[in-house]
Amino acid sequence: MNLIVAARELLAGFDESPASEVRSATFEVSCEGRTELVTLTLRRDGGLLAVCSDGNTAGPHVQAALEVLAGVYEQRHPSAAGPTIPPPSVSASPREELAAAVDDLLLAIVRHGVAEAYGTVSVDEAIEGVLEAAGKPPPPGLGRFIGRLRVTLAERDVHTAARLLDGASRLVQNVRAEGEGEISPEARRHLAAWLGRPTDLDLGRETLQERALVEVGREWVAGVERHGLQRRYLLELASGEIFAEERPRATPGSVGPCPRRLVVGLAELHPGPAPRRLRPLQYSVEIDLTSGTWEQVASVAAHSAEDLGPRYRSELKAFPALAEPVALVRAARVDTHHQVLMTPAGDTLALRFEEGVAERLGTLAASCSVRWIFGRLHDSPEGQLQLDPMSAGLDVEGLTAFERLR
């Protein structure tokens, strides 16, 4: 049983009796040697807000309060067992409006054609319609979709536009299915990735504890505003998985430069498209990275390009418009002029550079060897996988030097 759903259902259930209406409940919780007050409030849109007196919206105190309510709920509703993936907190009616606006956008672009759609009045109006229906600020997934769509239309990239619009059409289908009460767990996850917000309590997030992460790349990407989102790519040294910490321009993220080593005491991990979003809550930062750390980074990098294709396809298939796969790849040789990387396994991977990056990497590669490259994965219209480098690990006299390329 999902604790949040149970707590919400229990509080909302009191509405059945006209004499009693419970809007919030407060618990005094002693945990880990601290006593805090936890307030659970039922929001107007049906969502549940949990706030602890230490300012946190998650943590052991909140968890304990939710467990109490879930226990009461299960006593009152013994049949309510088993895992449930809750719907995100936007109510159904605005969602229908949003779905209609997204559908209008899809139609406007297909009518104009990708070659001509950028900057046309009807497409711009359709985008505005989507943003208006989404509310302010729009959910990060939707915001990033709009940013990518604008860039794709400006570049007249039919191939990517089809993928983005396919994702949008699935959003429309899922919202309508949800309205009709016929939604699958997968579709719910899909909706949560599009319309969920980091502060939503019912996103079904996981936590990550006591892990060492290394930031291997950082970039500003388009959200609703151009260069409106910053992404920090954090490599988990034990598993080799790369997470993304995302923050809008005006919102602070975790502190520290790129590169840095982050020892995370507690972090939230949001389900959704690759790379999975991570929000460090308790952490310490080291900015002087040792050669041992860089060795660990190199050891988890992909030694071959062979596995990248299947992973790329599966990540895109799960979230066509939202997944933005990244990869850390070991390099045996790099030719920036012909834009190709050879892995230690002997296979090759095409490189795709932003302007000036190839020259920079070429200059560096002339004086030292490139050990690995981290970057975003793309595919060409011919089906070739391409790596767009963001950073590189260089071997300078036996020591690894990090170079942020963009």
Place this chain on the structure above:
Amino acid sequence: MSSRFEPKVQRLAAALEAGLGAGEAAPVRDELGLSDEAEDRVVARSLVQILAACHLAEAGRAEGPPMPPPGSAEETNEESQLVPADSSLLGRIETGGRDTIVVDELDLTTLLGLVRAGTLRQRRAALRSVGERLDSLSREQARLVVQTLETIRDVEIDEDVARVREKLGGPVGRKARAERERWRRAVTELEEAIDTFWTGEQTVEPISDLPGDERALLLLRARELPDCVVYHVTAVLEGDDGVSSREDRRALLESIRYAGDARLVPSLIALLHSGSSAIVQEAARALRRIDDPRVRPGLRQAYDRNVVEVTRTVLAGALGGHGDKRGLDYVRELLDREDVEVRSAALEALETLGGPEDTERVAALLEDRRLAAQAVTTLARIGDGRALPALRALERRTKVSAMLGAIDEARAAILTRLELRGEEADASVEEEEAGAIQKVEEKRPVTSFGAKVRALRYFLMGQLWIAFGGARPGIARLERAAQLRPEWARPWVAIAMTYARRRLHAKALAAFRRAIEIDRRMIERNPIFVRALAQCFLRRAEQVEREGRRDVARGLLGEVLDLDLRRAPSAVRFELQRRRKALQRAA
């Protein structure tokens, strides 16, 4: 994808590219297997779903490109195709274009001329080449190098000049190496402070906590800084240190204007999109001085999207520094604007964009007191001989030492550029230049011989007392010496230096003022005195600013910047100017 379906997918992709509204939708409906009555919405959804599915099925399945054999790269980059606009020797050195002349092919005299009057790229390359040749130079040539480096006061190439000086023998080399050693010690201390900052033991950002001149010196040599210090700087610049205010970030950004370090490029390019005009301008100024292939595309993107006049002009100037003159016409138009800030930015941009055809318009702005200093710098960079009479006229009019110094530098740069281009300055101008050397001696009060001897005795006794730690009796004797011989500035300088060593900057300031009243030129020409004076004014300004008396601080900085500080260290001069601008902004 099966080849059987390939033409169909191509047709559907073409339909999505052209749009259903552009042509007949019926064939697309047929391809998608939809009836003629199917709504456009249904067609649109089916179209993108089928196309996306087909593309995804193929994504990443094609083999990677073949790896060419080592050394097979061909030189086809954009720069190699450039033909220089200026086909003279000066216009072809280190341009990276087709007919480029590399500095290593040049003789020493030309190289030294280039150090004085080339573009930033040329000056850096020339200094590198001079440094590499030092071991093979004759004693006469080495002396010429030392003399030339003595005259270089350009903060943009401070680090490059320092590197050459360190390789020299004799006192110049020793002094430079000692300075480098001090710098290394400061870096080590800073590394420790940065470490304690990130471990949370210290809550104040360590670079902003440094005295201004130390911070400036540290960051002028950023290219030599260890990676972790640069990473820390980028964290502050991008607002990821968790403590620095926007104003702190801006101050740091100003301090790295001359850093020239490619490791800062990603952060600086990110700042170009920050939305704050002041931050964008400073980021552009810093990028202008970094020789890196990523800079030009970043600046170009920002220039094309920016509509704020001053910001766009600074971006145009930065692009000019990288050989991209797209903003030239825009900048020229702005010279006619009323707004001083806009015209000043346009003049700054013409430093890199301007050519001889701009000389007359820029020289006309020497008449405007608010723009004269920037116009002099721009004329020096343009390097056209037609500017010399206008500079001479300004020299006659002005009494401000700093302006006189700037004119002197500009004239030297122009004459060197003319020489490098194989031109000659107008004969009448040269005569005037020679005439300019004759200076009118000021009448000074006459002191009797006996008073002079007694003053000298008090002076020496005072110095002796101070040398043995008796500051108070020493200063009393120096004051007596100054009373006995009022036209003699040395006692006041000695008093000022004593106070400055004891960090009594307010008292030192008063003594320096007395000395300046008596013999300003003597102080301006002595590197030790001028260094102490500049540092003293800077430290005092920092003190009063911390006390909240910003107007007083601004006044102090204005006063010292009116002096000819060419012999003061670049870092101190730069910090004085930076701080004055910051205070002017805050006013």
